[in-house]
Amino acid sequence: MSEKPLLLDTDRRFRDIVIESAGKEVFNCYQCNKCSAGCPVAFAMDLLPHQVIRSVLFGKKEKVMSSGTIWLCASCETCTTRCPNEIDIAQVMDVLRQLHYESGHETPQPKILYCTLLFSTVLKKPAGSMNLAWSETFQSKAAISRKSSKKVPGKTILNWQLRCFYGESLSFFPHGSKGVKDVRTLFNQAQEHKKV
């Protein structure tokens, strides 16, 4: 199968949504590769950060949305700091992730996506953040076994939990906060603020 001609595959609306949130500086990219050269997770990416920026400018929605790069990005902002044109590349990645999440596209990195979603679920629980790692393992086990063919053995998870507990990297009691109610309200309000 031959690739589509360059201009037939462009989605200007997609490009405009990204630029609107991430700033007009994105147009200034001259492909110097400084972002990709500094990126600590570039080794695992199928599309390097500077290629993502170029694809966004060309409106290559499918190419960007189907790459694992947007979910592999660790939001460390090394790229943003290094960019000579002051493009907020980490913000571009954020916007792309938001668009990807709303569109429900498939991703080559499903575990990172599930982990992010689980984190948001745990935030709304009355125990707040402290039980995070505990509940996260429990739930990620459920999520991974439900959505992917690769199952995590229960024994592995138990070992991991015991190690955390005895290594004292987890507290026994959760951090109780009266703010959880507010957080839940904010999450409800967030439903009304979608991108598309």
Next chain:
Amino acid sequence: MKVSFFPGCSLEGTAREYGESIEEVCSSLGIELEELKDWTCCGASSAHCTNEFLSIALPARNLACAEKLESGPDHSLRSLLQPSESCGRSIDL
């Protein structure tokens, strides 16, 4: 000197040793830490990936807590210490 303090989730969880060293260092420098009342997770590393509104609202809620502390009886609480990198990023925005 007294500053308000936003520990963030990881400083009491997986990065507990970091939290303990922060407290130790501050006490030897004579900095008194006043923890924010009713702080919640700022959603760093997760909320900003899925929703722009949450990426602003969750940290803003914590900033409001800090402001409340500042306008309280103790007017010396003008600065906020926020040692966790990801939380810092989201609150900065």
